[in-house]
Amino acid sequence: MSPREVLEAGLAEETVPRANGSIAFDEPWQGRALAMAVLVVERSGRGWDDFRRHLIAALGEDTERPYWESWVRALDRFVRDVGLLAPRSAAEPRRS
Amino acid sequence: MAESSQPHRHHSPTTPVEERVEALEALLIEKGVLDPAAIDAVIEHYEHRIGPMNGAKVVARAWSDPDYRARLLKDGTAAIAELGFGGPEGNHMVVLENTPQIHNAVVCTLCSCYPWPVLGLPPNWYKSPPYRARMVREPRVVLAEMGCHVPADVEIRVWDSSAEVRYLVLPERPEGTDGHTEEDLAALVTRDSMIGVARL
Numbered sequence: 224m225s226p227r228e229v230l231e232a233g234l235a236e237e238t239v240p241r242a243n244g245s246i247a248f249d250e251p252w253q254g255r256a257l258a259m260a261v262l263v264v265e266r267s268g269r270g271w272d273d274f275r276r277h278l279i280a281a282l283g284e285d286t287e288r289p290y291w292e293s294w295v296r297a298l299d300r301f302v303r304d305v306g307l308l309a310p311r312s313a314a315e316p317r318r319s
Numbered sequence: 320m321a322e323s324s325q326p327h328r329h330h331s332p333t334t335p336v337e338e339r340v341e342a343l344e345a346l347l348i349e350k351g352v353l354d355p356a357a358i359d360a361v362i363e364h365y366e367h368r369i370g371p372m373n374g375a376k377v378v379a380r381a382w383s384d385p386d387y388r389a390r391l392l393k394d395g396t397a398a399i400a401e402l403g404f405g406g407p408e409g410n411h412m413v414v415l416e417n418t419p420q421i422h423n424a425v426v427c428t429l430c431s432c433y434p435w436p437v438l439g440l441p442p443n444w445y446k447s448p449p450y451r452a453r454m455v456r457e458p459r460v461v462l463a464e465m466g467c468h469v470p471a472d473v474e475i476r477v478w479d480s481s482a483e484v485r486y487l488v489l490p491e492r493p494e495g496t497d498g499h500t501e502e503d504l505a506a507l508v509t510r511d512s513m514i515g516v517a518r519l
Binding site: 248250252254255256257258259261262263264266271272275278279282283286290291292295298299302307308 | 336337339340341343344346347350352353357358359361362365366407408410429430431432440443446447448482483
């Protein structure tokens with residue numbers, strides 16, 4: 224391994240444990256929700272700040288709601304807002 | 320901090336939010352907006368490729384190379400990009416230099432803005448309403464509760480991440496590290512010291 228690779232491997236070992244915070248997902252769906260947001264913002268041609276506005280609104284609605292649930296709400300609204308899907312998202316099948 | 324107090328679940332019955340994520344993903348794939356491999360690649364990236372080790376390299380370089388340090392403080396985004404780090408949540412990086420007189424700490428009062436390319440994704444406490452609200456009101460108390468005791472004669476400056484700007488704290492170089500290589504130094508830098516909730 225090159226010195227750089229040794230360094231990276233060593234540091235990764237040091238920092239990957241959850242206690243140091245480099246893993247942020249308690250459950251797999253949270254990772255998928257994050258990844259979808261990153262990709263959807265990219266594909267929409269909008270800036271990250273457009274997603275952030277939805278996230279701030281969702282977090283502000285209910286401070287007791289778990290963070291990643293607010294994230295999913297923001298994602299759902301962002302997706303519909305930018306018109307990537309039809310206005311009535313199938314992601315909310317039970318709302319009617 | 321409700322989310323961290325919940326039991327860790329494995330293969331529990333699907334919850335409404337999980338169903339919602341699955342449905343949204345299926346729809347985005349069906350409409351051709353996303354493909355599953357791209358989603359997996361992003362998750363892999365955020366779980367394994369970026370994290371505090373990136374920020375530690377930036378800090379170690381700044382401690383070792385005065386010219387780099389000057390560039391980093393002048394234009395954080397460009398200097399961080401020199402080491403190959405950039406991307407979402409890192410487009411407008413500002414680096415805050417701790418000194419014997421000033422201790423910097425970072426918060427996002429409105430949501431969870433955080434410099435992903437250099438620190439990875441934020442820890443749960445960073446996203447929690449108590450930290451977001453109290454860090455601005457009573458930073459010295461919050462820091463002490465987190466085990467970070469800032470001497471009374473050191474000014475604490477709290478920076479609230481705005482729409483565009485993401486902050487990285489440049490901690491003071493620990494004493495007794497004169498002969499250290501950049502690699503040695505990087506190993507000393509903790510995530511929390513780069514958020515400003517710990518001192519080295």
